[in-house]
Amino acid sequence: MRILFGGGIAGALAAMIYPAIKFLIPPEEPEAEPDILKVGRKEDFPAGTSKIFKFGRTPVILIHSKASGLLALSATCTHLDCLVQYRDDMGAIWCACHNGKYDLSGKNISGPPPRPLTPFAVKVIRDEIFIAKV
Amino acid sequence: MLAWLNERLGVEKALEWAKHKTVPVHRGTVFYYLGGVSLFLFILQVMSGILLLMYYRVGTDSSYESVRFITTKVDFGWLFRSLHSWTANLFVLFIFLHMFSVFFMKAYRKPRELTWMSGFVLFCLALAFGFSGYLLPWNELAFFATKVGTDIIGEVPGIGSWLLKIVRGGEDVTGATLSRLFGLHVAVLPGITTVMLVLHLAFVQIQGMSHGDQPEKGKTMPFFPNFLLRDMILWLITLNILAVLAVFFPWELGKKADVLASAPAGIKPEWYFLFTYQALKVIPGKILSIPGELVGILLFNLAGILWFLVPFWDAKIPEGKRNRVVNIVGLFAVLFILAMTIWGHWSS
Ligand code: HEM
Ligand code: FES
Numbered sequence: 001m002r003i004l005f006g007g008g009i010a011g012a013l014a015a016m017i018y019p020a021i022k023f024l025i026p027p028e029e030p031e032a033e034p035d036i037l038k039v040g041r042k043e044d045f046p047a048g049t050s051k052i053f054k055f056g057r058t059p060v061i062l063i064h065s066k067a068s069g070l071l072a073l074s075a076t077c078t079h080l081d082c083l084v085q086y087r088d089d090m091g092a093i094w095c096a097c098h099n100g101k102y103d104l105s106g107k108n109i110s111g112p113p114p115r116p117l118t119p120f121a122v123k124v125i126r127d128e129i130f131i132a133k134v
Numbered sequence: 135m136l137a138w139l140n141e142r143l144g145v146e147k148a149l150e151w152a153k154h155k156t157v158p159v160h161r162g163t164v165f166y167y168l169g170g171v172s173l174f175l176f177i178l179q180v181m182s183g184i185l186l187l188m189y190y191r192v193g194t195d196s197s198y199e200s201v202r203f204i205t206t207k208v209d210f211g212w213l214f215r216s217l218h219s220w221t222a223n224l225f226v227l228f229i230f231l232h233m234f235s236v237f238f239m240k241a242y243r244k245p246r247e248l249t250w251m252s253g254f255v256l257f258c259l260a261l262a263f264g265f266s267g268y269l270l271p272w273n274e275l276a277f278f279a280t281k282v283g284t285d286i287i288g289e290v291p292g293i294g295s296w297l298l299k300i301v302r303g304g305e306d307v308t309g310a311t312l313s314r315l316f317g318l319h320v321a322v323l324p325g326i327t328t329v330m331l332v333l334h335l336a337f338v339q340i341q342g343m344s345h346g347d348q349p350e351k352g353k354t355m356p357f358f359p360n361f362l363l364r365d366m367i368l369w370l371i372t373l374n375i376l377a378v379l380a381v382f383f384p385w386e387l388g389k390k391a392d393v394l395a396s397a398p399a400g401i402k403p404e405w406y407f408l409f410t411y412q413a414l415k416v417i418p419g420k421i422l423s424i425p426g427e428l429v430g431i432l433l434f435n436l437a438g439i440l441w442f443l444v445p446f447w448d449a450k451i452p453e454g455k456r457n458r459v460v461n462i463v464g465l466f467a468v469l470f471i472l473a474m475t476i477w478g479h480w481s482s
Contacts, residue, residue, distance in 0.1 A: 024300045026310060052394045057305065059394060075396070080414070080427065081285040081307075082278050085396030096397040097282055098415040112415065114425045 031057050036132040042124060045070070050086035053131065059083055060120050060131055065104055067091065072120035072131045073106045079113040093117070155357035158345050162239055166343060166361075167368050168232035174369045175225040176331070178376070179263075180324065182218040190270070192316040194309040197272035198390040205387060212384055219385035220376055222264055226406045229260050237444070237464050241344040247445040249337040252330055254442045259327045264404060266319040272312060277391035279403050280315070281307045286414075289428050308393075402478070409471045410434060412478030441467070 033056035045051070050063040052075045061075035063086045073093070075083050082097035092109070093102040100111035107116045123130040139145045157166055189208055191200040204211035233253060236242060242250030269280045284307065288298035303310030345352060355361060403411050413434070417426040440447070440463075448460050 025296070026299065026304050029304070052396065054394060061396075077397075080282040082281060082397040082401075083395065096399045096401050097278060098411075112417065112426060114420060114427075 033057075033133075036123075036130050039129050039131055042127045042129060045129065048088040052083060055120065055131055061086065061093070062122065062129070062131060063093075063104070065091070068104050070122045070124065070129065071104060072122045073102075074118040074120070076117075077113055078108065078115040078117065079111075084117070152358040153356065155342075156354035157343050157357055157361045159353040159355050160345070162235075165232075165235035165239065167365060168228055168235055169338075170365045171368060171372055172225060172228040172232050173331070173335075174372060175221050175228060176327070178221050178373075179218065179225060182214050182221065183320065183324075185214050186218055187320060192270070192313055194272060194312060194391075197270060197312060198387075201271040201387060205384075213380060216380040216383075216385045217376060218267075220379045220383075222267060223404070223406075224372070224376065226260050226264055229257050230406070233257055234464065234468060238461070239344065240448070240460070242445045243344075243448065244445070246337070246341055246344060249334060249341065250445055251442060252334040252337060256327065256330050256334060259323055259330065261406065263319065263323050263327070264406060266315040266323065268404060269312060269315050270319065271387060272391050273388040274391050274395065274398060275388055275401060277307060277393070278397045278401055279407075280311065283403075283407075284311070286427070286431055289425070289431055291428075306393075405475065405479075408478035409474035412474045412481070415478075415481075437467075 037053065037055050037060075039051075039053050039062060045062065045064045047064050047066045050061055052059050052061050054060075059075040060072050061084060062070065062072045064070050065086070065088070077084050077095040077097065077100055079095065079098060079100050082095050084093050084095045084100075084102065087094045090101070091104070093104065093106070094100070095102075095111070095113065098112050100113040101109050102113065102117055103109050105116075106119050108114065119134055121132045121134045123132060136145065157163070186204065189200055189204045189211065191197065201215065205215050206212070236250070236253070265280075265283055269276045284298060284301050287301055288294045290297055299305065301311070301314065302308070303314045402408065414427055414430050417430045420426055421429045444460065444463075
């Protein structure tokens with residue numbers, strides 16, 4: 001009797017909790033990852049500047065460095081998800097959240113970031129700049 | 135009138151009981167006011183929060199705009215928003231003070247284990263209130279604070295990524311996150327907090343005030359009216375301090391969040407998360423090939439659990455004797471939090 005009663009209650013609870021938990025997990029939204037993204041013309045990006053774009057779901061930072069030219073990397077800090085910035089004065093990529101630093105190849109060089117930033121390819125076709133997956 | 139109520143509700147019994155309730159008087163008596171002030175601040179928070187709800191509209195294109203509308207267009211809107219923000223800060227501060235004072239008075243010892251534990255849950259709820267409310271204006275600082283704060287949840291081994299999705303309403307911090315934290319802030323947390331508060335106060339009521347390490351039969355004062363009147367005066371003083379803060383240091387709104395802007399230089403969390411923030415900042419990227427922040431988070435959680443369970447590991451020492459270990463642990467916690475907070479505040 002006890003077992004039947006306890007089992008009934010457990011079953012009823014499970015029948016309520018399971019849908020609630022499933023409800024809380026949002027449905028997957030298939031977001032088309034582009035293969036290539038046009039971001040603008042060469043003259044819009046003078047040396048020493050940078051800008052963040054959305055490449056599908058991923059924020060990607062396009063950097064025009066005096067020393068290394070145009071390059072693109074994932075802009076999401078590998079530490080705790082902040083968006084990084086290009087510091088022309090440091091010649092490096094810097095994350096303001098916990099003072100993380102990466103070199104221009106995306107390698108984590110100081111502070112808490114545990115992994116490098118993922119590189120993206122930059123293509124210039126007739127003065128138009130494109131970002132693409134590598 | 136009293137007779138009418140008495141016939142139906144037995145008011146006299148309640149009055150009779152109030153006459154007998156006493157508060158111990160000794161050099162630690164001032165600390166008995168901290169919980170009361172926290173309660174008062176929570177009540178204020180509910181009231182100002184409900185007022186803000188009348189104009190606040192959740193959403194990535196309306197949250198920031200509606201808060202700006204409150205502070206610039208609505209009569210006294212700036213006042214209530216500023217009040218809600220300042221009260222939030224004082225609320226967390228007083229809960230900290232209250233918690234540490236009962237810790238050092240050893241008021242958690244048998245039979246008050248449940249009072250301590252419900253109090254600890256209230257402390258966590260206050261932090262959750264602060265964290266979820268902080269995002270609601272959808273400004274730049276809040277956006278990154280929420281990214282970092284929720285990303286930490288994602289570090290939980292095993293179920294992290296799954297929990298992260300539940301909290302964020304997706305992979306990233308978006309309008310879905312805003313909706314979820316809003317629901318948490320104005321419905322879930324107030325509900326749970328009210329229940330916990332009732333339990334906490336009921337436990338205090340049933341057990342009476344602890345004497346700390348003072349002798350059991352010391353001086354006392356009646357709760358009603360002596361202690362209650364002192365309580366009220368303190369509440370009034372608190373309200374005045376709040377009014378001065380809210381009027382002369384109006385809370386900033388900042389820049390609207392932009393999901394494609396880098397985190398701004400000098401970004402920092404609210405003061406009550408500074409010590410955890412600073413600790414995460416100085417922990418190296420890898421400790422014995424385990425990610426540093428994971429080690430830090432595990433240590434913080436472990437410390438939290440030990441703190442929660444202090445009534446059970448505090449060696450049973452006869453009343454009136456000091457337990458050195460507990461005092462050292464408490465002192466270490468205070469010094470660690472203070473040092474990390476100050477360091478976090480001054481470091482660039
Ligand atoms: C039933 C209770 C509450 C309701 C209905 C409520 C409602 C609201 C609303 C509508 C906002 C957005 C408007 C704004 O940003 O000013 C807000 C913000 C906020 N709330 Fe609450 N709240 C409640 C309790 C609390 C408590 C107990 C805390 C304390 C820890 C708290 C902390 C905050 C914070 C830090 C903000 C952000 C303030 C800002 O930057 O504007 N709230 N709340
Ligand atoms: S999030 Fe970038 S250093 Fe912490």
